[in-house]
Amino acid sequence: MLKKISNIGDCGITCDFGDEVNKKTNKEVIKLFNFIRDSVNNKKIKGILNYTPSYNKLIINFELGQTKSKEIIEFIKSNDYSKMTLSEKSKVVEVPVCYDEEFALDIKRLEDKTKLNFQEIVNEHLNTDFFVYMIGFVPGQPFLGDLNSNLYHDRLDTPRIKINKGSVGVVEKFCTIYTFESPGGWNIIGKTPFDLFNINKINTSVLSPGDTVKFKSISKKDLLSFKNE
Amino acid sequence: MNNYFKVLRPGINSTFQDLGRFGLQHLGIVASGCMDQLSFCISNKLVGNKVSEGALEFAYQGPLLELVGGSALVAISGRVNFNIISKNGDTKQGSPNESFIVSNGDKIDILSTVNSVYGYFAIFGGFKLKEIKGSVSTLVRAKIGPNNGNKLQVEEKIFFNKIESTRKTKKIKIDFDSNYTIRVMKGLQFHYFSKKSQEDFFLREYNISRLTDRMGMRLEGERLENKVSVNIKSEGITKGSIQVPGDGQPIILLSDHPTIGGYPKIANVITADYDKLVQKTPGSKIKFKLVNLAVAENAFQDYVGQF
Numbered sequence: 044m045l046k047k048i049s050n051i052g053d054c055g056i057t058c059d060f061g062d063e064v065n066k067k068t069n070k071e072v073i074k075l076f077n078f079i080r081d082s083v084n085n086k087k088i089k090g091i092l093n094y095t096p097s098y099n100k101l102i103i104n105f106e107l108g109q110t111k112s113k114e115i116i117e118f119i120k121s122n123d124y125s126k127m128t129l130s131e132k133s134k135v136v137e138v139p140v141c142y143d144e145e146f147a148l149d150i151k152r153l154e155d156k157t158k159l160n161f162q163e164i165v166n167e168h169l170n171t172d173f174f175v176y177m178i179g180f181v182p183g184q185p186f187l188g189d190l191n192s193n194l195y196h197d198r199l200d201t202p203r204i205k206i207n208k209g210s211v212g213v214v215e216k217f218c219t220i221y222t223f224e225s226p227g228g229w230n231i232i233g234k235t236p237f238d239l240f241n242i243n244k245i246n247t248s249v250l251s252p253g254d255t256v257k258f259k260s261i262s263k264k265d266l267l268s269f270k271n272e
Numbered sequence: 273m274n275n276y277f278k279v280l281r282p283g284i285n286s287t288f289q290d291l292g293r294f295g296l297q298h299l300g301i302v303a304s305g306c307m308d309q310l311s312f313c314i315s316n317k318l319v320g321n322k323v324s325e326g327a328l329e330f331a332y333q334g335p336l337l338e339l340v341g342g343s344a345l346v347a348i349s350g351r352v353n354f355n356i357i358s359k360n361g362d363t364k365q366g367s368p369n370e371s372f373i374v375s376n377g378d379k380i381d382i383l384s385t386v387n388s389v390y391g392y393f394a395i396f397g398g399f400k401l402k403e404i405k406g407s408v409s410t411l412v413r414a415k416i417g418p419n420n421g422n423k424l425q426v427e428e429k430i431f432f433n434k435i436e437s438t439r440k441t442k443k444i445k446i447d448f449d450s451n452y453t454i455r456v457m458k459g460l461q462f463h464y465f466s467k468k469s470q471e472d473f474f475l476r477e478y479n480i481s482r483l484t485d486r487m488g489m490r491l492e493g494e495r496l497e498n499k500v501s502v503n504i505k506s507e508g509i510t511k512g513s514i515q516v517p518g519d520g521q522p523i524i525l526l527s528d529h530p531t532i533g534g535y536p537k538i539a540n541v542i543t544a545d546y547d548k549l550v551q552k553t554p555g556s557k558i559k560f561k562l563v564n565l566a567v568a569e570n571a572f573q574d575y576v577g578q579f
């Protein structure tokens with residue numbers, strides 16, 4: 044449920060859905076996100092520049108010369124978007140991952156922490172339907188949940204300076220896929236050859252908040268010969 | 273068409289920008305766009321373009337450009353020291369915020385911004401730039417934008433659309449606001465900070481550190497004490513948000529900010545004072561003043577009156 048709307052400076056608002064970080068809360072966030080995105084695309088509301096969902100909040104930025112926070116808050120309050128279903132806006136995406144030891148940099152660390160062996164960890168990962176909570180920090184990077192609690196582990200004490208593009212990492216109940224080479228502190232368990240983000244394509248990001256990701260195990264040979272469309 | 277500016281020196285941080293790339297922050301793509309909107313728009317007005325036309329933004333030291341081909345009507349806006357060097361070698365000092373004609377073989381040497389950070393170089397008819405998702409803004413970190421998302425490089429050629437040698441030049445007088453007070457509204461996590469730190473934030477001066485770029489401006493000053501938590505659940509970020517990480521030193525998030533962040537925000541800079549803020553040079557001081565939404569919205573009306 045939408046608990047509170049607050050101003051962020053003079054050209055933004057935040058819609059707060061409470062403190063819980065779980066799929067139920069995030070699905071409420073995504074519903075409002077879908078509603079705002081549709082309303083912008085169908086020109087039912089003007090002046091909105093960006094709408095950014097996160098675990099438990101939706102932030103909306105607008106152009107002050109075109110609208111004001113009061114107008115946007117009234118628009119949200121006067122519409123019932125809660126009955127919208129997520130499935131019509133969302134999709135299931137299969138992401139191939141190679142769990143070869145060459146790419147599973149932190150598998151030992153995870154084995155030590157979880158007391159599970161390599162194959163058990165991979166199976167847990169493959170058997171999870173991951174929900175796309177949000178996308179960000181860097182372009183296209185998805186934040187996926189939820190891992191089974193027996194796989195939970197903290198960030199690395201010292202983040203790596205360089206993590207290769209395509210690396211698949213886990214921290215606590217979340218999983219991510221690095222869409223650019225970047226620094227990072229996630230436990231890396233594999234690599235995907237699948238380009239989730241390409242600014243030059245019409246469909247810039249394969250994933251959108253609210254989608255579901257299923258991982259599929261591939262061999263190193265498949266990884267090397269994988270062709271992005 | 274073979275009319276272009278040849279880049280003899282690219283400058284420190286020269287990128288093409290416009291008013292920003294919107295509607296993609298939920299995919300991790302920040303709006304970017306020019307840092308100082310007023311100076312940017314004025315550069316376009318000076319040459320008779322629509323204000324949203326892409327222009328070249330430079331910081332501190334700008335580029336040295338040589339015109340190859342036909343004449344062009346151009347303008348440099350901001351507080352900028354530059355020379356125009358004619359083909360025969362005569363050098364004269366240029367006037368910012370006034371358009372002028374350059375001819376084949378002329379050079380424009382943008383030496384520096386003066387007590388400010390950003391300046392803009394615009395051309396009548398616009399540069400030939402490839403739009404990416406409706407914008408020519410450059411986000412170097414993610415290699416998004418014209419020029420393959422890169423800063424200006426030495427030896428590259430900047431092509432433009434229109435040759436112009438007869439159009440009348442124009443001058444716009446700008447009163448640059450050098451006041452060091454930056455108006456802010458309370459941030460979402462203002463209440464995370466101790467009573468003393470809430471007061472300190474508005475009473476003390478903050479020094480702008482050298483670690484300042486298009487992504488953010490790091491400040492040095494009275495350490496702000498967080499009484500609740502130095503991390504929050506990651507949430508979407510808005511330009512002008514002032515976040516305070518564990519070391520208690522504020523960082524103001526600027527046009528190329530990350531799209532999502534996990535530090536508490538003590539305040540947000542109001543739109544009317546953003547241009548003034550980004551033009552402050554490292555080493556200078558600023559002081560924050562608390563205002564409410566109504567004051568910020570009125571200040572915006574005064575601000576847009578200058579465009």
